[in-house]
Amino acid sequence: MEIIYLIFILFLSGAIATFLLGKVSKRLRDIAFITTLVVPSVLFFTQINIGQTVDFSVLGIHLSWGITNFSYIFAYIVLGLGVLAGIYAVAAMKGKENLGFFFFNYILSIMAMMGILFSRDLISFFVFWEIMTWSSYLMVVFTGKDVQKVGIKYFIFSAIGAYAMLMAIVITYSLTGSMMISNLIFAFPDFEFGMQILIPVLLLIGFGVKSAMMPLHVWAVGSYSHSPMAYTAVFSGALSKMGIYGMIIVMAGLVSRIPEGYWFREVIAWMGAITAVGGTLWAVAQDDAKKMLAYSSVAQLGYIIIGIAIGTPLAMLASLFMAILHGMFKGTLFMAVGAIEKQTGTTNFTEVTGLIRKMPFTFLASLMSIIALAGIPPLGGFIGKWMLYESVIGSNHYLLIIVIFFSSTAAFLYCYKFLFGFFLGQEEKEWAHVKEAPAMMVVPMVILAIGTFIFGVFPGLILNPIDAGLQELGYAVTQGRYWEMSVLFNEWGDTVVLQPILYTILAVFVFFLAFVLTKNFKKTRYVSTKDISSSGEIPKEHENLTFSRGFFQPFLRSVEPLMRRKIDPYYNSFGRGMEAIFDFVRRIYTGNGQTYALYVVVFALLLLIFKDRLWG
Amino acid sequence: MKKTIVILLLAAFGYFLAITFLDPDFEKDRNRNGVKNVYLEKTVSELKTANTVTAIVVNFRGFDTLGEVTVLFLAASALGSILFKKRHHVGERSITLPASSIVSTGAKLLFPAIILLGVYVFVHGHLTPGGGFQGGTIIATGFLLMLISYRNFSISHNILSVIESLAGILFVVIGLMGFINGGTFLQNFMPTGTLNNLFSGGIIPIIYILVGFKVATELTGLIYTILHEKG
């Protein structure tokens, strides 16, 4: 039997086995879950060769599965994050109800993502895309909070995206007579003009929804923050990358091959930029860590979209690098929030403070991820941002670079807020009992955090496969031109050597640590963070006066005009309007039998009047 | 207002019907040599049945008739089901039409005659106008007459139901017996006799008698049910 089939059968049967074992024994269920994630991953990385394909046909349509260099990049994210977050999930979700269902969906969405990467034809792509959508939907509504609002919103947007994609797929099929992606790419330049515009637009709507591109992002925050954190790590880290994956195929395979492609790129780039700015600003304004991270995810995806839209080899390199890194650090951060939520029961900055000594490993992992997120060397985020800036400037998008700079500066604000709000500050009595999360939760976080560190110093480790993947999409070799294992070049001849930076920073860090250790912590007087009577005011009982409250009030006031325009209300009123119209439509069925009889006569009359034109 | 609109609509509708049916071409282009002539010819030559309508209803389009008795059967059952109530006392009449003694005496006199007429009509269905439906309905009107003239005239529901079922079953069984000798459903398997003889037409009179029984019992049961509806 083909190993490719075996992987999917293992996933599927494992999912069902996990679900059923959940009814029998909890331990068996957990073991089955981890096994189902690990075994196919091992099989994948050891047994599957690039270029190996399996072919079959369904309903007379030829389908084909196989992995390429390009999709291999994403397989790292999916399986790596999937396994680590899976291990985390076992511990994090312990004691919750209905876990068999949770694990079932978890495995299914991992399977679906692998399926997307394996698909060489549009039908299996769409099938797996939809499996991914509904399994993640079931995760979003898993907690049962706001299901009618958040869950439905997620599914509606996903469905809009998916159906736009489906329309493009069937049009492609009618034009090329084949469902293969390669045939679409091959035949695309010969399509007539309307189709050349329509197909990429429809596909981009589909992928834009999953990657939370700006006007289509409204589902993202609620869904990210409502699903269990163990899953959100995968959701934001890996699942949203599927949108990126598709978008790259569209941009590189289709859009770049038509003359109008330039405008496409500009529009998409600006949408990405708006996404980045908007996501960042809203992230700053949040008081809830989950929501903040969710907005931050949206913003980060915005950067990645910009890179894809710019489309130079360097920009692609940057985007893919950022995509992988984002998967790692955002996964870590969501896991950290999940750990904090599990230990304290809340994720609100204004309530939790001073966990640094209670949860040191979580703090460490968060710190490294935050540094990576902010793009400070020597962690991975720096490489991606550096390359992205360079490519944006290199392609003469000066206005764009200003916007990006603005948003990445603003990103520091929420990074700081995250660290400070949770870990630093006063140690509250309320949280005295808090302990470090179980090892099964901490280890995956730490592994991922160390990963970002390593990739920050030796970016060549992942730039190599990215380069191979990009060559498959038709890009020139970038190795040696833009990067070496641990060195970055730029177009102006500068060189960034990463290892010295590492050593410098390590030295500073060690020095600082030594400083802290020798100097000791001075005993400070305990003052409740919710007590500001020291400044002469009498607090009211119901007011939460934590310092984390209104953290960036002045900044937010200054950018308020930018944030006033929310797109969400428009969607909501549109939805309400449609419902009202539909409600009106159903009044056709008046309930009066006589009216129905009248319809019969009117219908007959209409047909009789138009009887000469009933058929051509 | 509504009436005006409806009248206008109907006028338009009527116009379309009129230009269809009152068109002189409607008669001109008609194909008058459809199945009609074959039916007329075969009725005499092979089925030996005098009444062509009977031959068509029972033999050529016997399947329709089977469906039709099913419709009646369904209607009778449906009536029972629709009007069904838990505490339904059989024999308790909801409607009592005041009947004068003239009516009741007349009914008593007429009843046997009506039954006889009905039986005659369906027995001679293949020879003269009439047949199972007509005879059956005539018998049913006889019972109807009795039911409305005598308030305590009652018929055993079970007997009706048994006769009805048996007639229906025999109809289908006779139809299935067409399969012997490698024939088809409802195919004639009996000697056809001579035209205009009481014993002619093969299975046609048998089936029509069965239909007569079935229709008579079904309609009687139907009226019985609706009469005993307690409002």
Place this chain on the structure above:
Amino acid sequence: MNIENIEIIRIGVYATSILLILIGLYAVLTKKSLIKIIIGLSIIDGGIHLLLIGIGYIKNGTAPIFSPGFENASAQMVDPVPQALVLTAIVIGFGVTAVALALIIRLYRHHNTLKIDEIKNLKW
């Protein structure tokens, strides 16, 4: 009988059938009483049955029944097929009417009215 007579009969029968259908439809569409609606339906049925018989009628036709000694009279016979169809249609129509009236009795039991625009609990 001349040509005109058969034409007159035919047109008269057809026109009457159409009128009956229209009158029945009028009752169905405008009358509030359920019983009137069913009356309308049976008027429509009557019109259609008349139409069918009219279709089968031919000039100087005789009933499609072979009397002894007239076995070859088939050329003059009216079309027996529509008659068979009407026979079936009448019986079916009666069945439907009976069911309809039973429903009316039950509706009256529940709603205590027979006005169709007051019987619309089910809508939208």
Place this chain on the structure above:
Amino acid sequence: MVGSPVLLIAIPLLAAFLIPLLGIFWKELVRIIPGLVLGYLTILSASLYIDVLNTGTIVETIAGWRAPWGINLVFSPLTGFLATLMTFIGFIIWLYSYRFKRNVEFEAAKKYFIFLMLLVAGSIGIVITGDIFNQFVFIEIVGISAYALTAFYTGRNSAEAAFKYLIMGSLSASALLIAIILIYSQLGTLNMAEIAANIHNMPPQYRVTAMIFFIIGIGVEAEIFPLNGWAPDAYTEAPGPVGSAFAGIVVKAGIYAMVRMMFTLFDISGPMQILIIIGMITLVVAETSALRQVQLKRMLAYSSIGQMGLVLVAFGMGTKAGVFAALFLMLNHAIIKPLLFFSGSYLVFNSKEKNISEMSGLGKLMPFTAAFFALGSFAIVGLPPFAGFWSKLSVLTAAANDGLLLIIAIVLLVSIVEIVYYFRVINRIYFFKFDKATSVVPHKPRVNALIAMAILAILILVIGFYPDSVSEILNRASEDLLNTPDYIKNVLSTGQSLTY
């Protein structure tokens, strides 16, 4: 030869006449006999169907008269497919409702099973008959059993629903008769094949008028837009299994009659704008009406109507791909909608208003039923990898091949509406808290009902994961529908050797 298609009609009728007799002896027979009959019909029809696929169309003459004179039954790849499907669904419905009113009322249960059996038999009759007047008779059989079943519960509103249905049904029957009159007056025959062979001799103005009256006559059963006012009421008020019989069996027969009439009788080749337009309007109106429903069954009813609209659109394309897609859609709908009705009627079993809002949190209390409902919803909105996806995909590819981009867009938009209302229900079942005050007292399904639902669920999964299991059958059926000359030849050449 394993049997004769005529048995598909004769046996249920025989059994229907027999049941009142047998009920006198042993009451349980009233329940068992219909099951035996429907089971036998399923086997018979399946074996006949296999026979047909191997050797070609079976044309069964009745009373020994060959085609234009006698009534004939046509058991072709298409009609055989539909008949097998209907008998199978009928059997499943019987299985589901085996214990219906078991310990309550004997008389009512007896009638229920008789009506149900005749509903199935009548629908099969509509499909396999080759004669338009015979089709009319079967439509009436279906109609009266449907009225009776709709008014089955003595609750307040069921008679109202049945009465509306009856008005529409009677009007449509009248229209059908007018159409039959027109055809007969011009062509002198009632046989479909003969009509199809001669239809081009018929003056065009009468042809069109006849077709219009046919559309109105059959449209009520096929639930096309302005004629489907009865449908939501009837689906809502009828007992749950009957709703599934309407959706799974009766509508299919109506659609078949419509399509056979358009494709064969009037021999229209190429795209039929009228079907596409009517189908689109039906689809859009029904699906949008479904969005704001408060009653579960009513929502399912509108959804069913909408699906039938989509089927008509697919048929209207007139290409082989379109017909294939339409048949696929019919197959899937016939499997999925009964599942939804089965599980849905257990979900609202003891509630007062049958409202969706009364179903909060039932997923925990009746896991199997809820899971079946969720599976059915996933399948019917066309989420892969369940059965509904493949049919939706084939509709869309067929439309794309004809360049009907607008239709693709509308169908997909409507699908989103569909998703919204189905997922609202699923959310409520699974992710809401069970509330004793407003929610229903759950009534766990019996074993027979669970088996019935499980069979349908397995079929959904099988078709979903391996759609090629049915594609061959559907291909043959769609070829059969499009091949009018063969139909005429098959029917008219059968029985040449008969002496009669």
Place this chain on the structure above:
Amino acid sequence: MTYLVLIIGFLLLVLIGAAIYAVYQRDLLYAVIATGIISLVLTALFYILQAPDVALTEAAIGVALTTIIFIITIKNTVRFEDESDKNNQQKPKTE
């Protein structure tokens, strides 16, 4: 044979007249009887149009049975179309 035309014409006029009367009559009992008259006239017409079988059926079903079940229904429900005059009913409904 023109008298045949006259008879048919007369019957057709009666038919239409009865139909219109049946529709316009507010007393349902009379309307039903008018419907019975329609059936009766139809019977005659069928007979004249050489359809004795149909005439027999119509006579038995249309004139007798249909009319009587209509009357039973009216007895069970209301007699007048507008229902305002419910005192005319022989039995007030309770349930």
